[in-house]
Amino acid sequence: MGSRASSLLREEEIEEIKKETGFSHSQITRLYSRFTSLDKGENGTLSREDFQRIPELAINPLGDRIINAFFPEGEDQVNFRGFMRTLAHFRPIEDHEKSKDPEATEPLNSRNNKLLFAFRLYDLDRDDKISRDELLQVLRMMVGVNISDEQLGSIADRTIQEADQNGDRCISFSEFIKVLEKVDVEQKMSIRFLH
Amino acid sequence: MLPAEPKSDVKMAWIYFPFDNLVCMLLGISFTVWFTLLLVFIIVPAIFGVSFGIRRLYMKTLLKIFEWATLRIERGAKEKNHHLYKPYTNGIIAKEPTSLEEEIKEIRRSGSNKDLDTPEFEMSDIFYFCRKGMETIMDDEVTKRFSGEELESWNLLTRSNYNFQHISLRLTVLWGLGVLIRYGFLLPLRVTLAFTGVSLLVVLTTMVGFLPNGRMKNFLSQKVHLMCYRICVRALTAIITYHDSENKPKNGGICVANHTSPIDVIILASDGCYAMVGQVHGGLMGIIQRSMVKACPHIWFERSEVKDRHLVAKRLSDHVQDKSKLPILIFPEGTCINNTSVMMFKKGSFEIGTTVYPVAIKYDPRFGDAFWNSSKFGMVNYLLRMMSSWAIVCSVWYLPPMTREEGEDAVQFASRVKSAIARQGGLVDLLWDGGLKRGKVKDTFKEEQQKLYSKMLVGNQEDRSRS
Numbered sequence: 001m002g003s004r005a006s007s008l009l010r011e012e013e014i015e016e017i018k019k020e021t022g023f024s025h026s027q028i029t030r031l032y033s034r035f036t037s038l039d040k041g042e043n044g045t046l047s048r049e050d051f052q053r054i055p056e057l058a059i060n061p062l063g064d065r066i067i068n069a070f071f072p073e074g075e076d077q078v079n080f081r082g083f084m085r086t087l088a089h090f091r092p093i094e095d096h097e098k099s100k101d102p103e104a105t106e107p108l109n110s111r112n113n114k115l116l117f118a119f120r121l122y123d124l125d126r127d128d129k130i131s132r133d134e135l136l137q138v139l140r141m142m143v144g145v146n147i148s149d150e151q152l153g154s155i156a157d158r159t160i161q162e163a164d165q166n167g168d169r170c171i172s173f174s175e176f177i178k179v180l181e182k183v184d185v186e187q188k189m190s191i192r193f194l195h
Numbered sequence: 196m197l198p199a200e201p202k203s204d205v206k207m208a209w210i211y212f213p214f215d216n217l218v219c220m221l222l223g224i225s226f227t228v229w230f231t232l233l234l235v236f237i238i239v240p241a242i243f244g245v246s247f248g249i250r251r252l253y254m255k256t257l258l259k260i261f262e263w264a265t266l267r268i269e270r271g272a273k274e275k276n277h278h279l280y281k282p283y284t285n286g287i288i289a290k291e292p293t294s295l296e297e298e299i300k301e302i303r304r305s306g307s308n309k310d311l312d313t314p315e316f317e318m319s320d321i322f323y324f325c326r327k328g329m330e331t332i333m334d335d336e337v338t339k340r341f342s343g344e345e346l347e348s349w350n351l352l353t354r355s356n357y358n359f360q361h362i363s364l365r366l367t368v369l370w371g372l373g374v375l376i377r378y379g380f381l382l383p384l385r386v387t388l389a390f391t392g393v394s395l396l397v398v399l400t401t402m403v404g405f406l407p408n409g410r411m412k413n414f415l416s417q418k419v420h421l422m423c424y425r426i427c428v429r430a431l432t433a434i435i436t437y438h439d440s441e442n443k444p445k446n447g448g449i450c451v452a453n454h455t456s457p458i459d460v461i462i463l464a465s466d467g468c469y470a471m472v473g474q475v476h477g478g479l480m481g482i483i484q485r486s487m488v489k490a491c492p493h494i495w496f497e498r499s500e501v502k503d504r505h506l507v508a509k510r511l512s513d514h515v516q517d518k519s520k521l522p523i524l525i526f527p528e529g530t531c532i533n534n535t536s537v538m539m540f541k542k543g544s545f546e547i548g549t550t551v552y553p554v555a556i557k558y559d560p561r562f563g564d565a566f567w568n569s570s571k572f573g574m575v576n577y578l579l580r581m582m583s584s585w586a587i588v589c590s591v592w593y594l595p596p597m598t599r600e601e602g603e604d605a606v607q608f609a610s611r612v613k614s615a616i617a618r619q620g621g622l623v624d625l626l627w628d629g630g631l632k633r634g635k636v637k638d639t640f641k642e643e644q645q646k647l648y649s650k651m652l653v654g655n656q657e658d659r660s661r662s
Binding site for chain 1: 286287288289301302305306307315316318319320321322323324325326327328329330331332333334335336337338339342627631635636640641642644645646648649652653
């Protein structure tokens with residue numbers, strides 16, 4: 001596992017990933033080691049089965065949705081770059097990044113992109129809006145068999161009613177942002193590295 | 196002409212003869228010296244259970260060399276201004292030990308001023324599951340237990356090096372020397388010893404088997420087993436420190452220990468006599484098993500019998516009830532774990548209702564990784580790796596005996612014993628099943644999470660009936 005860590009990842013690649021995601025050199029090599037240890041087929045890409053082999057992820061009620069976030073539309077394999085791009089959403093926002101010039105491209109771990117990531121967990125068919133049906137399906141994943149259909153339905157209705165502003169009975173991304181404007185997204189959707 | 200030839204022939208023969216003789220003599224002497232040394236320094240002490248302390252000196256010298264090697268690598272990396280890959284066994288990300296309820300409440304608190312105790316749904320709840328899931332993708336507690344532990348310093352074995360490009364010439368020479376010593380000298384020596392140990396075990400136990408049952412047979416059988424295991428210990432250059440020997444398992448009890456490799460058996464059995472439990476194998480293992488059981492009763496199960504839990508339990512309890520029989524040695528994890536943690540103990544051995552003697556085994560990974568990754572290496576490959584490492588260094592702690600308390604079921608008892616072993620050995624105590632190495636996790640864990648979350652949406656059962 002570890003012996004391949006630094007030999008297969010070239011310095012240029014590390015620099016590119018550093019620029020794109022903002023992770024540090026040591027964080028990238030550590031995550032590469034993690035990537036190779038998950039890659040049981042040793043072909044440089046991860047499949048959905050590789051993720052499901054993590055027991056703590058398999059018992060997460062939204063495990064399948066999270067795994068899905070790694071795979072772009074219609075693809076079944078994710079390489080290290082894609083892996084890092086998705087993980088980059090959870091990098092903590094550092095102070096020196098907050099005041100950047102508005103011309104530059106938004107970093108992957110901006111508040112907006114973190115909210116977009118969460119939005120996409122709800123948006124099952126990737127049509128940029130959360131319908132009542134989609135909300136129900138995700139709720140069903142989170143609660144299992146413990147709540148009846150009617151109760152779940154009324155919860156979904158209430159949520160859409162509170163969020164929907166343009167009357168289309170769906171939640172768009174801007175409506176989603178409005179509902180969550182006070183939530184501390186920066187902290188709750190960030191994972192801190194120990195080193 | 197004619198008389199001249201024989202003269203020259205004789206001359207030639209005269210030159211060859213002593214030379215030939217000399218080579219033979221040298222070979223003969225070196226073999227004798229070699230075997231005498233072997234006998235005096237290794238086999239005789241093994242028989243009597245004493246030690247000259249050579250192995251400990253060897254261990255100290257090696258440690259100094261490893262420290263030097265690691266410093267050189269670090270210096271080399273600094274000179275080239277490169278980053279060094281440093282493994283951390285305590286995890287790479289910060290994980291909060293808060294519960295589902297607390298976390299979700301915190302998320303909701305930051306979002307609105309509503310009363311937190313009314314059960315309802317918030318769209319921000321998803322953040323909790325999302326982040327938890329991502330954390331496990333970056334670093335989880337279970338999958339890393341099934342591969343060898345990463346070391347912080349280099350021990351001159353290629354198999355545990357992550358920073359190839361930083362090795363200087365001097366270090367390469369040292370490493371080359373290490374390879375020569377390990378494969379050229381240590382490996383043949385160890386293989387000879389292993390061969391001796393195993394053959395002696397088979398031959399002597401069969402011989403003891405011919406004696407009539409009684410005190411003499413038991414006494415001889417114990418001596419024979421101990422001697423052969425001690426030779427095997429030296430065949431691995433295992434340096435073992437036993438702690439708290441006053442708690443050694445007694446007849447009629449069950450000894451449980453954490454499992455890292457098949458070598459665990461040799462380590463424990465060279466210090467005490469146990470009845471082994473296991474499946475009947477074919478081949479060499481089968482021969483060893485059959486001869487061992489002639490000298491004293493071990494418990495070998497046929498493959499078909501292993502599935503029958505009642506049969507297994509009955510045979511084990513019959514054995515422990517006979518106080519003349521040796522304590523049973525069992526590894527309740529059921530599979531090899533990499534010695535950084537202890538995983539779920541299977542409750543079978545804790546249902547029998549006798550005294551349990553816990554034993555904690557902790558290997559020092561600096562000298563050789565003892566963990567058997569059975570999905571990566573077969574048994575022969577594994578033994579070869581073991582015999583070509585520097586040494587196997589470990590500590591064994593005999594913990595005070597434990598019995599099942601009132602109102603405690605087998606699962607809780609197993610958990611209690613496991614925690615005691617984990618605490619003593621400095622290992623992480625995990626609730627996860629070692630079977631996850633190969634199998635899938637049960638759905639009940641997911642259902643538990645879903646239940647907990649449902650409570651936050653609709654409250655407890657009593658509230659639900661009202662709405």
